Amino acid sequence: MKGLFVSPSPHRATNMSTAKIMLMVIIALLPSAAAGCIFFGPRAAAVLAVCVISCVVFEALSRIVMKREQTVSDLSAIVTGLLLGMNLPATIPFYIAVIGSFIAIVIVKQLFGGIGQNFANPAIAARIVLMLSFTPQMSNWVKPYWYSNAVDAETSATPLAAQWLNYTENGSSFKMAPFTLSEMFWGETGGCIGETCAAMLILGGLFLIITKVISAATPVAFIGSFALLTFIYTGSLTETAYDVLAGGLLIGAFFMATDYATTPITTKGKIIFGIGCGLITFIIRTFGSFPEGVSFSILLMNLLTPYIDRLTKTSPFGAKKPVKAEKN
Amino acid sequence: MNKLNGIHLNHNKGTKKCETTDFPLPKTLVIPMSQHMGAPCDCLVKKGDEVTVGQKIGDTGAFMSAPIHSPASGTVADVIDYLLPNGAVCKAAVIETDGNQTVCPDINPPEITDRQSFIAAVRESGLTGLGGAGFPTHIKLNYDAVKTPIDTLIINAAECEPYITSDYRELMERTTDVIEGILLVQKYLGIPLCKVCIENNKPDAIELMKSKTADIKSIEILTLPSAYPQGAEKVIVYSATGRIVAEGELPSNQGVMVMNVSTVAEIYRYTQTGMPLITRRITVDGDAVTKNAGNYFVPIGTKVSEILEYCGAEEAKKVLYGGPMMGLCLYDTDQPVLKNNNAILAFKEGSLPKTTACIRCGRCVRTCPFELMPVMIEKAYNAKDVEELKRLKVTLCMNCGCCSYACPAHRPLAEINQLAKALIPRK
Known part of the structure; x- marks a missing residue:
């Protein structure tokens, strides 16, 4: 009999695929995205839509221009779009969102070779570029939509910005910003679309950990080290909880610091990465001139990832250490 | 003691309850003179010779070797050059069976004292x-x-x-x-x-x-x-x-x-x-098998096509010697059953899912029983970086296939490990 299919072993493959992993991440992001849309209204949904659509379009266009195989179907552009949108305030002008998508997909991701090849998390890099280039628009926060009961949303500070102002104006010590911990947990605060609702972010993060899409090592190390440092510095559990729930820490720890391409491979590496993120976030938030440091911390650790990978190689089962040649 | 990594597979042991029966003696047997690691045997019979059950038909003086015996009585129809599944060529005796199964007179229980x-x-x-x-x-x-x-x-x-x-x-x-x-x-x-x-x-x-x-x-x-x-x-x-x-x-x-x-x-x-190894118990299974899936005592040298016919698997697109994780593909169903076979599996679907770009998820590292890093081995292999491959200990890879199995991008990592091993000069 001829026409047999011949291939090297194994002849079985997991039914997991890149697209399925991305789909799981999208599912995990949806509760917090939905919470953002409820709190910040249809404008937030529109921002998310603009980001997702422009990311997908940029991905498709860059592949066409570069004459590479089309990769839109792996859904990674949707994840990037969603993450970027969730990291923007609901008031952001649409053209800025489109610029952000261009930076994320074209410059950070595709110019470096597409999925798996980028050195930095596209959504984080784009957010940082936007934050530095369009500072006023990027920090135009509104109070949650239904909360203010007004059609024109009232401006509000984010928990961290409020705290930071408090700190810089009073100069001496932390003072609680005008949000309760319960408001912070459920997300009834000012902030980026997808970062405020801690409950839904934790839910999504747990979903990814349970389905083994991400390892718990990074978020635990990130949040843990940040919380520990904050507690040592402030000596107050309430303030520590406030700081953990505030800003982009949870979305960063669960969804951005766990990006495969830009974070270390081994568990040891992930722990180092997480601790590094926690440390840098703490330093920027406490001593820096920005109220928020999560994005910077992840970007900086992204840059260190190749080195962490080199230093945290596994030691294979039964491998013998190379005998060092004697010096002459 | 740490548990070694690995993967969980569907057992698919549908033939568990199938008691082993004798496979009907085929008319022709093809018996390659190299059926295992080590030196091939010299063919001790020539065209036209009569052979009996258990008669030694291949042997060599080389250290790493084992003799080969005839599973049937009959006539040597030919001695041919045979392309082994591993790509090497060796002699093979083609035996026309006579159906009498006359036992070789030399077959006696061995005397063992020490x-x-x-x-x-x-x-x-x-x-x-x-x-x-x-x-x-x-x-x-x-x-x-x-x-x-x-x-x-x-x-x-x-x-x-x-x-x-x-x-x-x-x-x-x-x-x-x-x-x-x-x-x-x-x-x-x-x-x-x-x-x-x-x-x-x-x-x-x-x-x-x-x-x-x-x-x-x-x-x-x-x-x-x-x-x-x-x-x-x-x-x-x-x-x-x-x-x-x-x-x-x-x-x-x-x-x-x-x-x-x-x-x-x-x-x-x-x-x-005193009867040498001349038959193997073979599990015949796989989704292309339409009837008689089960366990058989198959004379070594039986063409796999006879087994497929007996089990209604003529439509198979992929036929394996051995299991789906480490088994070897047949390039032609006229290839015979060898000493080290324990299964013939026939599948309807031949191809595996399409390969996409590595996303560095690390599943290959987490599933490797020996904690190798296939993701890095692939990079070092593409760069032909032999020193790095040595540092990554690719020679420890046993080709179990866990990495390829687990890869969501369906990259042929186990295959690359084997190619990478070949780059490292042997001492």
Whole structure:
């Protein structure tokens, strides 16, 4: 009999695929995205839509221009779009969102070779570029939509910005910003679309950990080290909880610091990465001139990832250490 | 003791309950003179010769070898050049069977008095490891008892590959042969302890072995978790004893010897009858098999096409020697059953999912039983960086296939590991 299919072993493959992993991440992001849309209204949904659509379009266009195989179907552009949108305030002008998508997909991701090849998390890099280039628009926060009961949303500070102002104006010590911990947990605060609702972010993060899409090592190390440092510095559990729930820490720890391409491979590496993120976030938030440091911390650790990978190689089962040649 | 990594597979052991029956003797047998690791045999017969059952038709003076015997009586129709599944070419005897199955007059139970005569008898039986690798058994038994004394004999009955149930059937149908075989090896080689390792998906085999060995102090039955690749040599040594067979070492360096359960039973049968290894128990299964899936005693040299026809699997797109994880693809169904085969699997679907870009998810690293880093090996291989490949210890890879299996981008990582190994010059 001829026409047999011949291939090297194994002849079985997991039914997991890149697209399925991305789909799981999208599912995990949806509760917090939905919470953002409820709190910040249809404008937030529109921002998310603009980001997702422009990311997908940029991905498709860059592949066409570069004459590479089309990769839109792996859904990674949707994840990037969603993450970027969730990291923007609901008031952001649409053209800025489109610029952000261009930076994320074209410059950070595709110019470096597409999925798996980028050195930095596209959504984080784009957010940082936007934050530095369009500072006023990027920090135009509104109070949650239904909360203010007004059609024109009232401006509000984010928990961290409020705290930071408090700190810089009073100069001496932390003072609680005008949000309760319960408001912070459920997300009834000012902030980026997808970062405020801690409950839904934790839910999504747990979903990814349970389905083994991400390892718990990074978020635990990130949040843990940040919380520990904050507690040592402030000596107050309430303030520590406030700081953990505030800003982009949870979305960063669960969804951005766990990006495969830009974070270390081994568990040891992930722990180092997480601790590094926690440390840098703490330093920027406490001593820096920005109220928020999560994005910077992840970007900086992204840059260190190749080195962490080199230093945290596994030691294979039964491998013998190379005998060092004697010096002459 | 840490658990080694691995993967969980669907067992697909649908032929578990199928008692082994004799496969009808085919009209033609093709018997390659190289059926295992080591030197090929010289063909001792020529065109036109009459042969009988059990007659030696291939042998060589080389150290790493085992003789080959005729499974049937009949006439040598031809001696041909044969392309082996591994790409090498060797001689093969084509035997037209006469159906009489006249037994060779030389077949007598061997006289065994000591270690040397025992090992010599095992060599004459033509026995090679029946688990798949096909290492000549007499060489394994002939270890240096002074330099590397062995205290534990490990009987590998893990059968961690999906579909295959031939070792399980050996345990169920020929329990006494297995136990007697173990006792023989222990007696002549002076190995005080034997651990029979069975995966926990075969509870009835574990029960049976436990009850039959209840009075034998030197034999212990171990239940291992069902996890692929539990039956790999280094993995089973670690699971059974906690000892690590390090880079460049053989199990004997750690005082253990691993034997497949069917091999050890075959030793006993040979000592009783003097009939060498001429048939194999084969599991025939797979989704292309439409009838008669089960276990068969198949004469070595039977063309796989005969088995496929018997089992209604002519439409198969992919046919394997062995299991779906480490099995070898047939390029032509006229290829024969060899000594180290334990299964013929036929599948309707040949191709695997399309390969996409690596996303660095690390699943290959997390599933590798030896904690290698296929993701980095692939990069180093593409860069032809031999030093880096050495640092990554690619030579430890046993090609179990966990990395390729687990890769969501469906990259052929196990294959790349083998190609990478070939780049490293042998000392």
